[in-house]
Amino acid sequence: MPEAIRRSDHPADRLAGARYGNRPTMKDVAARAGVGLKTVSRVVNGEPGVTPETERRVQEAIDALGFRRNDSARVLRKGRTASIGLVLEDLADPFYGPLSRAVEEVARAHGALLINGSSAEDPDREQELALALCARRVDGLVIIPAGDDHRYLEPELKAGVATVFVDRPAGKIDADCVLSDNYGGARDGVAHLIAHGHRRIGFIGDMPRIHTAAERLRGYRAAMEDAGIPVEDSWMSLGVTDPQRVRDAAEGMLSGPSPVTAIFAGNNRVTVTVIRVLAEQTRRVALVGFDDIELADLLEPGVTVVAQDAAAIGRTAAERLFRQLDGTLITPERIELPTRLITRGSGELPPAD
Amino acid sequence: MPEAIRRSDHPADRLAGARYGNRPTMKDVAARAGVGLKTVSRVVNGEPGVTPETERRVQEAIDALGFRRNDSARVLRKGRTASIGLVLEDLADPFYGPLSRAVEEVARAHGALLINGSSAEDPDREQELALALCARRVDGLVIIPAGDDHRYLEPELKAGVATVFVDRPAGKIDADCVLSDNYGGARDGVAHLIAHGHRRIGFIGDMPRIHTAAERLRGYRAAMEDAGIPVEDSWMSLGVTDPQRVRDAAEGMLSGPSPVTAIFAGNNRVTVTVIRVLAEQTRRVALVGFDDIELADLLEPGVTVVAQDAAAIGRTAAERLFRQLDGTLITPERIELPTRLITRGSGELPPAD
DNA sequence: TAGAGCCTGGACAACGTTGTCAGATCCGGG
DNA sequence: CCCGGATCTGACAACGTTGTCCAGGCTCTA
Numbered sequence: 103m104p105e106a107i108r109r110s111d112h113p114a115d116r117l118a119g120a121r122y123g124n125r126p127t128m129k130d131v132a133a134r135a136g137v138g139l140k141t142v143s144r145v146v147n148g149e150p151g152v153t154p155e156t157e158r159r160v161q162e163a164i165d166a167l168g169f170r171r172n173d174s175a176r177v178l179r180k181g182r183t184a185s186i187g188l189v190l191e192d193l194a195d196p197f198y199g200p201l202s203r204a205v206e207e208v209a210r211a212h213g214a215l216l217i218n219g220s221s222a223e224d225p226d227r228e229q230e231l232a233l234a235l236c237a238r239r240v241d242g243l244v245i246i247p248a249g250d251d252h253r254y255l256e257p258e259l260k261a262g263v264a265t266v267f268v269d270r271p272a273g274k275i276d277a278d279c280v281l282s283d284n285y286g287g288a289r290d291g292v293a294h295l296i297a298h299g300h301r302r303i304g305f306i307g308d309m310p311r312i313h314t315a316a317e318r319l320r321g322y323r324a325a326m327e328d329a330g331i332p333v334e335d336s337w338m339s340l341g342v343t344d345p346q347r348v349r350d351a352a353e354g355m356l357s358g359p360s361p362v363t364a365i366f367a368g369n370n371r372v373t374v375t376v377i378r379v380l381a382e383q384t385r386r387v388a389l390v391g392f393d394d395i396e397l398a399d400l401l402e403p404g405v406t407v408v409a410q411d412a413a414a415i416g417r418t419a420a421e422r423l424f425r426q427l428d429g430t431l432i433t434p435e436r437i438e439l440p441t442r443l444i445t446r447g448s449g450e451l452p453p454a455d
Numbered sequence: 456m457p458e459a460i461r462r463s464d465h466p467a468d469r470l471a472g473a474r475y476g477n478r479p480t481m482k483d484v485a486a487r488a489g490v491g492l493k494t495v496s497r498v499v500n501g502e503p504g505v506t507p508e509t510e511r512r513v514q515e516a517i518d519a520l521g522f523r524r525n526d527s528a529r530v531l532r533k534g535r536t537a538s539i540g541l542v543l544e545d546l547a548d549p550f551y552g553p554l555s556r557a558v559e560e561v562a563r564a565h566g567a568l569l570i571n572g573s574s575a576e577d578p579d580r581e582q583e584l585a586l587a588l589c590a591r592r593v594d595g596l597v598i599i600p601a602g603d604d605h606r607y608l609e610p611e612l613k614a615g616v617a618t619v620f621v622d623r624p625a626g627k628i629d630a631d632c633v634l635s636d637n638y639g640g641a642r643d644g645v646a647h648l649i650a651h652g653h654r655r656i657g658f659i660g661d662m663p664r665i666h667t668a669a670e671r672l673r674g675y676r677a678a679m680e681d682a683g684i685p686v687e688d689s690w691m692s693l694g695v696t697d698p699q700r701v702r703d704a705a706e707g708m709l710s711g712p713s714p715v716t717a718i719f720a721g722n723n724r725v726t727v728t729v730i731r732v733l734a735e736q737t738r739r740v741a742l743v744g745f746d747d748i749e750l751a752d753l754l755e756p757g758v759t760v761v762a763q764d765a766a767a768i769g770r771t772a773a774e775r776l777f778r779q780l781d782g783t784l785i786t787p788e789r790i791e792l793p794t795r796l797i798t799r800g801s802g803e804l805p806p807a808d
Numbered sequence: 809t810a811g812a813g814c815c816t817g818g819a820c821a822a823c824g825t826t827g828t829c830a831g832a833t834c835c836g837g838g
Numbered sequence: 839c840c841c842g843g844a845t846c847t848g849a850c851a852a853c854g855t856t857g858t859c860c861a862g863g864c865t866c867t868a
Contacts, residue, residue: 257521
């Protein structure tokens with residue numbers, strides 16, 4: 103996207119000038135200590151070859167002036183920023199907290215800082231963010247894709263920016279990605295309901311253009327087909343996430359001509375709303391949700407879920423990223439992490455007609 | 456802390472060399488397009504004074520080479536990084552997700568990126584992080600303090616780094632801070648329990664060296680004193696957060712010589728564990744928690760909480776930060792945001808002896 | 809047609825740091 | 839007394855960008 107480059111929209115321009123308030127530089131320290139510039143550099147970086155006496159003088163000057171090395175300049179000189187970028191969908195989503203935290207821990211272990219931003223599920227914003235991070239020369243990127251075309255990253259990949267896609271695969275480029283087994287997890291979850299006697303099972307999920315949603319839908323269909331149950335259209339609700347519409351969808355499939363006796367919820371937000379709807383029903387309806395939710399065990403009945411391990415996903419992704427940077431890793435791979443069915447009651451309810 | 460400056464511990468050193476894979480520079484673009492360096496800069500920044508024909512040639516070269524401006528160099532030249540740092544306690548804590556997101560939104564509105572890190576409640580790590588961010592010359596810092604001495608930031612403040620403390624006040628320096636009314640909220644919550652007939656009320660909270668914990672404890676004591684109820688030591692458990700110890704504490708105060716009939720939980724993690732403990736009791740014990748928790752309304756009984764508005768706190772803090780950068784804001788202030796008591800059932804249970 | 813004024817483009821320095829290299833100092837031994 | 843070597847120190851260029859300033863070519867008018 104040339105626009106991103108052509109138009110002068112750099113954020114810094116909008117901020118008042120002030121060049122961060124004239125901080126002291128190594129030159130200032132050198133002048134005050136009565137030594138050369140390079141000697142200060144040596145002291146600051148703990149390089150050998152400085153007499154204790156000189157070092158003391160320099161250190162004094164540093165403390166007196168409140169000098170702090172300017173890492174921007176250092177980066178410019180050295181070529182590595184020791185920071186990685188994380189583009190996720192929404193920091194406020196409880197699924198991404200632990201993921202983000204796991205990435206941070208790995209980054210920290212490698213001495214890198216984490217710069218992050220939310221795409222809000224908007225492909226343009228994802229691209230804008232990813233490119234902004236590249237412009238800052240992050241050493242690597244962890245991306246939870248919002249869009250499905252990532253060719254805009256080709257020059258970056260070629261330039262050696264380590265990149266790992268998470269939660270959803272990269273679009274139209276060959277890159278590392280770390281996913282949950284969405285298909286298998288959903289299939290198992292639905293099969294679990296079938297095993298408990300359900301045949302009319304509803305599915306509420308996100309837009310199928312989102313990879314995870316599509317895979318989970320596929321898992322649902324597969325489980326139904328394996329059991330020889332034809333799926334009715336009225337049992338499926340796709341592209342629905344905001345609470346009111348989930349509510350409508352759930353109420354719809356509970357009251358149609360062939361009402362469902364169980365619901366499979368395609369993600370944590372859907373699950374929460376469905377729980378609310380089911381709590382209002384007199385009839386007991388079974389529920390299995392994709393993604394674990396806090397306190398799921400304290401509800402009555404406890405909520406059976408297909409859990410993904412967000413921390414493990416983040417950790418795996420970040421570790422691969424640093425192995426790319428090491429040079430240990432060359433060929434992009436697609437890694438699928440298993441999910442885990444946690445039974446707590448709601449998924450084991452028998453069908454009630 | 457001189458060490459942070461003296462020793463050569465810069466993260467970049469640990470990563471393999473490779474100077475981000477030889478990315479093309481403006482010079483390369485200029486050579487390819489057959490124009491001068493500055494002309495490329497003009498095109499890239501949308502500055503006037505370039506013929507359409509020249510611009511086209513430059514643009515072609517940019518696309519062909521996959522050029523991306525190096526913002527590190529730009530930063531070095533311009534003096535502003537258009538990024539702000541966020542030091543929080545734990546990204547995985549559900550309280551900080553929305554807070555962080557709110558800060559990000561404001562930053563984005565001002566065209567700035569967000570760099571963040573978790574201190575894990577460790578003062579040294581907080582300092583290390585904050586100083587690392589300053590070394591990168593972030594324009595501003597939002598800090599959720601882990602320590603209680605922030606004099607290490609004095610040179611930064613003097614140098615014009617905008618700084619706002621959040622959730623807990625700054626220690627030993629004069630700086631902006633945005634807090635919840637922890638004292639008032641806790642007092643109201645406990646008063647609520649008292650109003651429902653309770654007299655033996657337990658308090659489980661974090662270490663009083665943490666400001667929020669201390670304030671909430673103070674609120675608890677104030678409410679009790681207002682009601683003329685002497686507090687017994689066995690009713691209070693301080694410095695306890697990990698689940699097992701919270702469990703022990705709760706069970707202890709429920710079974711002692713003068714067992715409590717209600718518990719005030721000092722933060723969300725404590726609340727969750729207490730809910731688990733109470734679910735196992737035969738006797739019904741009232742509960743009010745500080746911080747809202749998801750699904751609190753679906754439990755039986757619903758959980759009454761003193762809610763803070765994490766998003767509002769984050770937004771307020773970030774807005775103040777950018778007003779500092781504008782120069783609109785000079786004098787540091789302490790802002791306390793009100794809390795809100797949300798009654799859902801658990802706090803309205805009558806005492807059961 | 810000459811001069812003034814405008815438009816376009818480029819040379820150059822500067823931002824603050826680090827790497828290279830050579831100069832200065834000091835020591836002991838021949 | 840001088841020299842070799844070890845040790846310490848500093849001058850200088852470079853990283854990739856932007857700001858300043860000037861040159862050259864054009865148009866327009868007198």
